[in-house]
Amino acid sequence: MAMMTYLEAIHKGIEEEMARDENVVIFGEDVGGVKGGVFGVTKGLAEMFGDDRCFNTPLTEGLIGGLAVGLGTVGYRAIGEFQFADYLLPAVNQLISEASRMRYRTQGDWTAPITFRAPYGGGVRGGLYHSQSTEKVLFGQPGLRIVTPSSPRDAKGLIKAAIRCDDPVVFYEHKRLYRLLKEDVPEDDYVVPIDKANVVREGDDITVIGYGMVLNHALKAAETLSKEGYEAEVVDVRSIYPLDKETLVKAAKKTGKVLLVTEDNLEGSVMSEISAIIAEEALFDLDSPIRRLAGPDSPSMPYALPLEREFLISEEKVLDAMRELAEF
Amino acid sequence: MAMMTYLEAIHKGIEEEMARDENVVIFGEDVGGVKGGVFGVTKGLAEMFGDDRCFNTPLTEGLIGGLAVGLGTVGYRAIGEFQFADYLLPAVNQLISEASRMRYRTQGDWTAPITFRAPYGGGVRGGLYHSQSTEKVLFGQPGLRIVTPSSPRDAKGLIKAAIRCDDPVVFYEHKRLYRLLKEDVPEDDYVVPIDKANVVREGDDITVIGYGMVLNHALKAAETLSKEGYEAEVVDVRSIYPLDKETLVKAAKKTGKVLLVTEDNLEGSVMSEISAIIAEEALFDLDSPIRRLAGPDSPSMPYALPLEREFLISEEKVLDAMRELAEF
C-alpha cells in the first residue's frame, strides 16, 4: 500500500501497464516531453519509456482519435489523451464512426483496443469550455465503453483494466478529484472490473447513485444523514456505458427510494438512462418517484463565481435531497 | 390544401420562407445547382433564388456548421444541410461548442438562428452509416433545439417554424417518410409550434410516445388494437429537445400505462429522458412499468436484410408491445 492521490494513481496505473506491455503507447497534446500533460498525469513517462511510446501530437483531436484506431488495428494498445473532456468534441466522428465500430463492422476481424483519457468536470473556474461532462455525447454508442473512477484505488485499477480491455474505452477523470482525494492504494498489480458498478456504502433507507465529485459529496452526506437516523446505500456507477444494470436495479429495489445525482445538466444525462432502467425493471419496488439531482439546463457552467456555484452540485445540495427523500 | 409528400412539404416550407425573407440562405453538399440534394429536397431552389442563396459547399461538415453560425451572427438565417444525419458527426464540435452557445455565452449579444437539416432513420438498406438516429448525440445541449416532423402537414409547418426560430434548430427528417407519407397540406402560411408535442390520437387505455417512422407504426397499430377493444393515446414527441414535458406527463398520467418507442438503440435514446421525466413526475399515476421498445444495442443497423430487419421496429413489433401493455 502507498498513499496516492487520484492523479498519482492514474499515473501509476499507466506506468505499470507500459512497463508490462511494450505495445502500450500514450500520446496527446503536451503529453510527452518534460511537461507530461497540463495536469501532470503523464509526467516522467517519456523519459521512462522513450519518446516513441510517449509523445506529443499536434493540436488536433481528430488525429488523436484516428491515430489510436490505426494503432489498434495493427496490434498496439493506444492511450490517447484529450487535454480536456470538452475537447474531445472535434474527435466525436472518429470515436463514434471508427473506434466504436471497428470490431462490429468487421465482425471481429479488426479491432481497436484503445483508452481515451478525458479530464472532465467543474468547480475549477473553467467556465463553459473547461468544465463539461461530455460523457452524455458518447453515451449509448454500442461498441464503446465509458468508465470513470471516483477514488484513487479505483483509479489505478480501472485505468489498468481499460488499457487491457480489447474494446475502446473512454476513461473520464474528474479534474477536481485529481489532488483532492488521497488514500492507500495497493502497490501490486490489480484491476477493477471494467463493467461493474460498485456499492460503496450500504444502507436500507435510500439509494443514492452517482459518480465523480458528486459521489464523494454523497458519501459525506450519508455520514451526516446517518447521524439523523437514516442509512443511505451509495452506489458508484463507475461503468457509465454499458451500465451494470444488475447492480443498479438491485440497489434501487433494496430501499425503494432512489436519488440519482450528476453534475451534468438535468436533461439527457447518464442518470436519465439509469432512471429509465429502474422505471422499467423495478417500478413496483419504488416507494417514491425517482429523483434526479443535477445541474440546471444551461450550456455548462459559466465562469463567474456566483454562476459557477449556482450550477455546481454541492455536498449541501446532495444532503438536502437525500434528507428529503429519506423523509418522503 | 394540396396533396403533398413529406418531402414536398419540407421543400415547400423552405421555398416559402426563402420567398418571405431574403435573409434565408441554404447550403450543403449537392444542395445547390440542378441536383438539389441527394433526396431532391432543395431541387429548384437555386434556380428560383439564385446561386448565392442556395449553394453547394465542399464536402466538409465542420465548415457547414461554422458557416451557418457566422451567417447567423451577421443577421442571416442559414439552413445548413447535412446530407445524412450520420454525417453531422464531423460537425458536432461546431454544433455543441458554437451554435448552441453563441447566445448564452454572450448573454444574447450575438446569436445563431440556424436550421440544420438532417435526414435520418433506417429501413433504406443504408447499413451502419446511412441509417442512424443521431439525435441522441446532440440531445441535452441547452441552447440547441432538436425537432422532427412525423407527417407532411407538420413537416411544412415545422420547417417554417425552425427557420423563423431565433435559436439553432436541428431539424431531423425521416428518410423513409419522404415519399411514404402523402396528405393534404394547407397552402397558406402556417407554422407548427417549435416546442410542443402533439397528441395525434386520443385513447384511455395506454399511452404510446414516439416520433418518425415508429410513430406511424403506432398509429396503425392503434387502429388494430382498437378493434380488439383497447384505445391508445398516441403522442408525437415532435420537439425532441427541449421536450414538451407538460404534454408528455399529462398523456402518461391519463392512461397510467406508457410505451415509449424509438428506432434508435434501447440505451441512451431520447426515450430514456422521457422515461426519467415520467418516473419523476407521474410515478404514482402509473399502473405498469414504463416500457421502452427500441432497436437492439448494436452500433446502428447492419446492411444485410436479415440483420436490418432484426434491428428495425416494425408495425407488428409495436402492436405486440401495445397489446401486451394494454393487457397488463
Next chain:
Amino acid sequence: MMKKLKESGLSKEEIVQAYRHVLMGRRLDERLWQLTRIGKTSFNISGQGHEVGQVAMAMAFEHEKDYFLPYYRDMAPCLVWGMTPKDIMLGSLGKEDDPSSHGRQMPNHYGSKEHNIISHSSTVSTQYTVATGVAYGAQLAKKDYVTLTTTGEGSANQGEVQEAMNFAGVKKLPLIFVIENNGYAISVGRDEQYASEKLSDRGPAFGMTGIQVNGNDFVESYLAFKKVVEDARKGFGPALIEMMVTRLTSHSADDDHSVYRTKEDIENLKKNDGLLLFEKQLIDEDYLTREQMKEIDAELKKEINKATDEAEAMPDPKAEDILKEVYADN
C-alpha cells in the same frame, strides 16, 4: 503523350497481369451494376474510369506486408492486393462470409484481414487519420511496411485529411496518401470544391512531396508510386499523390449523372476511358493483340460467373447474430 510501357521496367507478364486486373475491375463492376438493376443487390458504387491508375498504384506496393486503407471506388486495387472476385461478390450480396464486413456494411466497403486491407466506414476520409496509426506502428515496431490510403478529391477537403497529412509530415511516416481526383463529389464540380490549381500542392504545405499524375497513364502513375513507396520504405517520409481520373458512371446506384452532366459531357467520357486507352497502348506497343484481349475477357467473365454463383449460394448473416462482436466478450 503517355509514357511507353517499357519505361515502367515491368516485364511483359507483369504488364499483362496489370491489364487483367484493370479489366477484372471493369467487368466485375459491370456485373455488380447488373445485379443492382435486377434487385439482387441494393447498391453499387464503382471505380469505372479509375482502374488504370488504381492498378498502377497498387502494383507499386508489396502486398504481403504493406497495408491498404482504401475507399469505396478501390475494388481494382483490392484485387491486386489479393482479394478475389468472390470476396467482392460476397460483400455486394451482404453474405456472412463477406471478408470486408460479414454483410454488415453496404457493398463496396472493402476490407480483408487476410490481405492487410483495413476496414473503412462510409464516413468519408476517416481512413486518412486511421492510416497514420497504422504507419506509426511500422516505426514503433521498426518494420519496413508502407501504408497506402486513398480518398476522393471532394473528401480530401475534410479537415481530418489535413490533420493526418500534418502529423505524417511531422513524424515522417511511411505513408502514401492518394487523392483520386475525378472532378466530382456526387454532383459538385471542381470549381465548387477547391480553388488551388492542384490538390497535390497540399503535399509541400504539410511537409511532404506532392505529385499530380495522369491516372490514365499507367507508366506515369506506376513510376510515381514506385518512387514514393521506395522513399517511404527507406524512411524518407510520406507523400501525397493526386491521381487524375474520370468517373465514367453516375456517382452510385442512387444517383443519375445526366441531371448535372450535359449529354455532351457524358458522350465525351468515353474519350477518357482509361481502359480503352490502356488497351490501345497495349496493342500499339505490342503487348497484346485484340484477339488475346478477347480471350482474357472471356476467362474473366467465366471467373465472374463462377464467383457470382458461388457467392449467391452462400448463407446470409443470421438475425440472431446481430449482437455478435459488439464487444470483445460477445
Next chain:
Amino acid sequence: MMKKLKESGLSKEEIVQAYRHVLMGRRLDERLWQLTRIGKTSFNISGQGHEVGQVAMAMAFEHEKDYFLPYYRDMAPCLVWGMTPKDIMLGSLGKEDDPSSHGRQMPNHYGSKEHNIISHSSTVSTQYTVATGVAYGAQLAKKDYVTLTTTGEGSANQGEVQEAMNFAGVKKLPLIFVIENNGYAISVGRDEQYASEKLSDRGPAFGMTGIQVNGNDFVESYLAFKKVVEDARKGFGPALIEMMVTRLTSHSADDDHSVYRTKEDIENLKKNDGLLLFEKQLIDEDYLTREQMKEIDAELKKEINKATDEAEAMPDPKAEDILKEVYADN
C-alpha cells in the same frame, strides 16, 4: 533589418497611437497578471510579445465596419478595434457588464457587439469556419466589409482551419486568416507541430496568397496587412498571413514555461521582445523620446488604475440569471 517607420505611410500621430496601443496591451496584461497572483482573478493568458504585429494588423482594418474574430491573445488588437481597458477588466473579473460574455466565459475570451468583435469559445480555431459565414454575409449583402480572424500556430493544424481556408478560396471571400506563430502550443514546439517550413505555404495550397511576416517589424506587418485587406475589399479574395511572434510568458496562468524552456531560452526572450524593439525604433527614427514614452506610460497606468477600480466596483452576475438567454424566449 526592420523596415523604417516612415515607409508605412502612416502619420506620426498614427505611429504614436500605435505605440500607445502596443504599450497599453503590455501594461494592461501586466496588471492582469498581478490580479491573478493576488487572486482577484483566477486566470490570465496574455499577448506579451505579440503586440507589435497585432497592432499593425488591426490598424490595417476599418473598425467601424470590419469584423474581427479574435483568439485569446488578441487583447491589443481588440483595443485598437475599440474595446476599452475597462471592458477588458470587466471580462477578467467576470462582471455582469463584461461586453465579451457578461462573466460567462473565462477571461481573455474577447467579444463586443458594439465593436463588431464576434465572440469566440475556448475550443481553438472554431472561429475560422465561423468567420467564413461572416465574410460570406458581405458577399450576400454586397457590402464591402472585410473579416479578420486569428489563431495560434498550434491551433492552425485543426482540420476546421483548412476547411475554412478551402471554402474561402472557393468563394473568394473577403477574409483575412492570421496565424500568430509563437512557436509553442503550450509546451509543444514547432518541430512536433508541423513539418513545412512556413505555415503561410498553406495559403496557396488552398487557393489564396500566403505571406509570412515578422511580427516584431511593425511596418512589414502593417504593409502586408494593408495590401491583403485592400485586395479583399476589392473582391480579390482571402489571404493567409503567418505572423512570427514571441510568447514572452508562460502559456497561461496555469502553466510554468520554465519546465520546458531552458533558462537560456527564457533569458533570450527579451531580445525578441517586440515592444523593446519597437521603442528602440521609435527613438532611433525620431518619433518619440524616452521621456515621452515615460509620460505615455504614466498616462496609461493611470487609465489602467481607473479601469481596474471602476471594474472592481461593478456587480457580479446574479446566480438567479443562470438560465437567462439559453434560448431566445428566456
